Amino acid sequence: MQVRIGVSKLNKYASAESGDTLEVVERPNGGLSIVLADGQRSGKSAKRISNMVVRKVISLLAEGVRDGAAARAASDYLFSHRQGHVQSTLNILSVDLESKSLVLTRNNPVPLLITQDNALVSLDEDSVPVGIYRATRPVIREFPLSPDLYVIAYTDGLVHAGERSGKKIDIKEQAALLIEKGFDAQDISDVLLNLAFELDQGRPLDDISVVTLRVTSNNSPGEPRRLTISLPIS
DSSP states (O other), X not given: OEEEEEEEEEOOTTOSSOSEEEEEEEOTTSEEEEEEEEESSSHHHHHHHHHHHHHXXXXXXXXXXXXXXXXXXHHHHHHHHHTTSOOEEEEEXXXXXXXXXXXEXXXXXXXXXXXXXXXXXXEOOOOOOBSSSTTOOOEEEEEEOOTTEEEEEEOHHHHHXXXXXXXXXXXXXXXXXXXXXXXXXXXXXXXXXHHHHHHTTTSOSSOEEEEEEEEEOOOSTTOOOOOOOOOOOO
């Protein structure tokens, strides 16, 4: 099998810096983890918060700490430093080659989307951001790795896109259509982000991040790993 990941991010209109932070780390026992955090508010203050959370999670995952424990530690860390006055959402998407599973860890009221039995379903159990309370626990779900598995995670900027005009994206419906048409991971993230940008009339109401993870059959054994990054600079 092969894992393909596509990420698209966009700043809030007139904000020089995104409050969303995303990092990818290799797991010491095989696989990788994608960590996405959305700090409270926007701009530099939000970036400091999301950076703090992601750095803590990444450092622990790299040492072999379990995803749930890393998320709880990040929440306690933020709570201790800011006395519960600020918060951040957190998503961890892990491809764990030791257990041959996909581990989804969520401290985020915004749901995750995943394909199950040829249908796209929403993982929307009640979940709270990190940093508000001591001993905050994440919602964790684990699924076996299999070809044609898709997972889509996003920050609330995608949910709120279009509120200015009274039109909003049916994210699940749009994502299901893209998957049905065979779009790859990066294409799905790009299309959803572009839809949000258009609904916000080119002036995003909030920072937006979309992550799509796709598991496919790999017909090329020994194929090298690749990572492509595009960073526009003003």
